[in-house]
Amino acid sequence: MADQALDLNIDASAGRFVTPALRQRIESIAFGTATIALLLVVWELLPHVLPIQRGTRLFFTVPSRIFETLWQMFATGTIWAPLGVSATAFAIGLALAIAAGLPLGILLGRSTTLNAMFDPFVTAFNATPRLVFLPLLMLWLGIGLWSKVAVVFLGALFPLLINTHEGVRNADKLLINVVRSFGASGWDVARLVVIPNSLPFIVVGLRLAIGRAILGVVVAEFFGAQDGLGVVMVRAASSFDVNVVFAGLIVFAALSLVMTGLVKLVEDRMSRWRPQRAENE
Amino acid sequence: MQRHRSAMLGALAVMLFFAAWQAIFLVVPLNPLFFTTPEQIAAGFIDLVESGDLLHDLAVSAVPFGLGLLAAAIIGVPLGILMGWRVRIGYALDPLMTVFYASPLVALAPLVVIFFGVGMSGKTIIVFTLAVFPFIFNVASGVRAVDRLLISVVRSLGGREWDIYLKILFPSVLPYIVAGARIAVGRALIAVLVGEFFAASEGIGYAISRFGDIFAIDRMFACILTVMVIAVVLTEGIRWAERAAFPWRASQ
Numbered sequence: 001m002a003d004q005a006l007d008l009n010i011d012a013s014a015g016r017f018v019t020p021a022l023r024q025r026i027e028s029i030a031f032g033t034a035t036i037a038l039l040l041v042v043w044e045l046l047p048h049v050l051p052i053q054r055g056t057r058l059f060f061t062v063p064s065r066i067f068e069t070l071w072q073m074f075a076t077g078t079i080w081a082p083l084g085v086s087a088t089a090f091a092i093g094l095a096l097a098i099a100a101g102l103p104l105g106i107l108l109g110r111s112t113t114l115n116a117m118f119d120p121f122v123t124a125f126n127a128t129p130r131l132v133f134l135p136l137l138m139l140w141l142g143i144g145l146w147s148k149v150a151v152v153f154l155g156a157l158f159p160l161l162i163n164t165h166e167g168v169r170n171a172d173k174l175l176i177n178v179v180r181s182f183g184a185s186g187w188d189v190a191r192l193v194v195i196p197n198s199l200p201f202i203v204v205g206l207r208l209a210i211g212r213a214i215l216g217v218v219v220a221e222f223f224g225a226q227d228g229l230g231v232v233m234v235r236a237a238s239s240f241d242v243n244v245v246f247a248g249l250i251v252f253a254a255l256s257l258v259m260t261g262l263v264k265l266v267e268d269r270m271s272r273w274r275p276q277r278a279e280n281e
Numbered sequence: 282m283q284r285h286r287s288a289m290l291g292a293l294a295v296m297l298f299f300a301a302w303q304a305i306f307l308v309v310p311l312n313p314l315f316f317t318t319p320e321q322i323a324a325g326f327i328d329l330v331e332s333g334d335l336l337h338d339l340a341v342s343a344v345p346f347g348l349g350l351l352a353a354a355i356i357g358v359p360l361g362i363l364m365g366w367r368v369r370i371g372y373a374l375d376p377l378m379t380v381f382y383a384s385p386l387v388a389l390a391p392l393v394v395i396f397f398g399v400g401m402s403g404k405t406i407i408v409f410t411l412a413v414f415p416f417i418f419n420v421a422s423g424v425r426a427v428d429r430l431l432i433s434v435v436r437s438l439g440g441r442e443w444d445i446y447l448k449i450l451f452p453s454v455l456p457y458i459v460a461g462a463r464i465a466v467g468r469a470l471i472a473v474l475v476g477e478f479f480a481a482s483e484g485i486g487y488a489i490s491r492f493g494d495i496f497a498i499d500r501m502f503a504c505i506l507t508v509m510v511i512a513v514v515l516t517e518g519i520r521w522a523e524r525a526a527f528p529w530r531a532s533q
Contacts, residue, residue, distance in 0.1 A: 031369060032376035039377065059396050116290035121298075127512040129471040132486075132505050134478070135493030140315060211383070218385045219471075223478050223490075230388070237391030245392050253384030260383060 061242045069243035070250060079229070083251065086217050086228040089145055093152025094213045101157050101209075102202065105164025106190075109198070115165070126162065130154040130212075131219055138224040148228070151220040155212035163205030167198025200270040207263040214256045317498040322506065325499035334488070335507065342484040345401050346473050349408025353465055356409075357416025358458055362450070364417065365424025382414040390475050404476035404484075411472040415464035423457025424450065456527040463519040470512055 044062045046052075052060050073079040108115045108122075134151055141147040171194045179189055221230025229248050236244035299319045306318050317325075329335040364371040364378075390407050397403035431449045440448070477486025485504060492501035 027369070028372040028375070031372035032374075035373045035377050036380075059392065112287075113290060116287035117294035119287065120291045120295050123517065124509050124513050127467065127516040128509045129467065129474055129512065131471055131474045131478070132489060132508045135490045136498075136501065136505065139493055139496070139498075215385045215387065215471075218388050219475060222387075222391070222475070233388060234391050237395055240395070242392065245389070249384060249386075249388045252388055253380065256385065257380065257383050 058240050059242055061246065066243050066246040066250070070247040073244075073247060079251070082227055082229045082232045085145075086221065086230065089148035089152055089220070089228070090213055090217050092145075093149045093216065094156050094209065096149070096153045097156035097160055097209060097213070098206075100153075101160030101205070102164050105161045105202075105205075106168050106194070106198075108161070109165045109168025109171075109194075122158065122161065125154070126158040130216065134220060134223055143224045143226060147224050148217060148220040152213045152216040155216035156209035159208035159212060160202070160205040163201045163208070164198060167201025168194055170201070171197040200267065203263060203267045203270060207260050207267065210259045210263065211256060214252060214259075218252055313498065314496050315498065317502055321499040322502045325497075326503035326507075329500060329503055335485075335504070338483060338485045338488045338504075339507070339511075342473050342477065342486065345404035345408055345476065346469055348401075349405045349472065350412050350462075350465060350469050352405070352409045353412035353416055353469075354458075354462065357413045357461070357465075358420050361417040361420025361461075362424055362454065365421035366450075371421065371425075378414065378417055382418060386410050387471065387475050390472075390479060394476070394479050399476075399480040399482070404473060404481075407476045408469045408472040411468040412465040415468065416458070416461040419457045419461030419464070420454055423454040426457075427453045456523065459519060459523050459526070463516055463523070466515050466519065467512070470508070470515075474508075 040063045044064060047060065047062065108118055130151060133154065134147070137147045137150045141150055175193045175197075176189055179192055184192065217228070218230045221228040222234050225231050229251060233245050233248040236242075236248070303319050306316070311318065326335075360374075364374050387407075389410065393406050393410075394403050397406055427450060432445055435444050435449060473484070474486040474489075477484040478490050481487040485508060489501055489504045489508070492498075492504065
């Protein structure tokens with residue numbers, strides 16, 4: 001402990017670039033990367049050290065083979081068709097959820113009566129895994145694009161709606177009154193106070209919605225679809241092609257991380273001047 | 282007064298909803314293959330309860346749900362404490378866990394089912410996999426939020442290491458554990474349903490998909506509504522417990 005403090009003092013007095021904060025960052029990145037690398041190496045070497053039984057070998061794979069499969073899928077282009085199908089359902093469902101969730105959220109945030117009436121439904125649907133409706137949606141919409149879209153829509157709708165609602169409700173009453181007393185119309189109040197105030201909340205909602213939407217695509221394709229990346233994964237699993245399952249998981253995880261990461265960047269920019277946030281999962 | 286009014290309005294809206302649902306089929310011809318009425322759902326529900334099927338399916342689903350959640354808490358809480366308490370362990374594990382948490386791990390369900398079978402163990406493992414991360418992340422951020430000043434106070438008043446854990450760490454982390462449990466319960470429900478939709482011979486998820494397959498819409502809705510009620514009771518129950526036990530966190 002004392003050593004460390006002394007060390008940092010020397011760093012600072014020598015005018016080096018390595019400030020304590022930077023050092024902490026370097027350390028966190030190095031440690032994080034090291035763990036992931038270590039895990040991959042151990043996994044890769046495992047079959048060389050431990051004898052893997054014949055039955056287990058059917059399910060066992062190593063990272064190098066997974067990445068090779070992934071590379072093959074991109075190199076031969078076999079991934080694009082199913083990925084496109086999944087992406088279409090994702091995009092339509094998310095777009096519909098935004099189109100419905102924002103106006104509804106604003107409406108419920110502005111009217112306490114409507115909010116009280118819708119609250120039981122929002123609570124019930126938000127608490128229930130939307131997956132439970134999948135057999136019903138398949139019955140109504142058939143096996144294909146639209147039952148997937150419906151699952152994505154239902155998954156993404158509620159985080160958007162709830163966060164928008166939260167943002168609108170948290171709009172500063174004092175600011176609204178000030179704008180009003182200067183003769184602003186209802187639209188002016190929305191434009192000048194309510195919307196800027198709720199934007200950071202909406203962005204948080206969007207981040208959660210993206211995660212839910214991807215989950216929705218995967219699950220819907222597992223049970224009620226004919227094509228899509230999820231279908232490719234299920235088929236691979238039933239023919240013991242473990243590499244393809246992991247490759248699919250990596251693609252979905254990468255998409256999820258990249259998209260939520262981008263939204264998170266926007267979020268951090270916004271919350272720089274606005275500390276409060278609504279988190280709702 | 283305001284809360285009273287909200288509750289009344291909510292109850293009214295729910296009743297209106299079911300009344301409208303029942304009424305619309307007085308005008309529109311009912312296609313029993315695809316639609317049903319609240320009356321028929323109620324009849325189906327009573328039928329399922331009387332035959333004991335519903336209770337049996339719920340009991341079958343409850344075992345992997347409970348075991349998986351328990352295992353998730355047993356593994357997740359200590360791991361979260363470790364990651365929050367020891368800074369370098371946090372650095373080392375954070376990125377890895379984030380990748381796991383952000384990726385749709387349900388995608389591994391087909392493999393788990395093939396490897397461990399469609400029975401209880403497979404479902405328990407899916408539940409555990411999905412439910413462990415909310416515990417880890419919530420507990421870790423709870424430990425990081427512990428007031429360092431309190432630790433110094435206990436140290437300077439001659440407290441032992443054990444006192445720090447028992448008197449500071451545990452009480453401050455407990456609300457985070459409960460909040461993690463609330464999120465974990467939601468994910469565990471997803472996991473049970475995924476496991477049972479895939480391949481199962483009993484359980485509430487299996488019941489829903491089987492009733493869908495045989496176009497028994499009334500009983501299917503009865504099961505769906507049961508799951509909805511259970512989900513609401515569990516998550517709102519934990520939320521209520523959070524407010525009751527840790528009122529100082531309610532404002533957050």
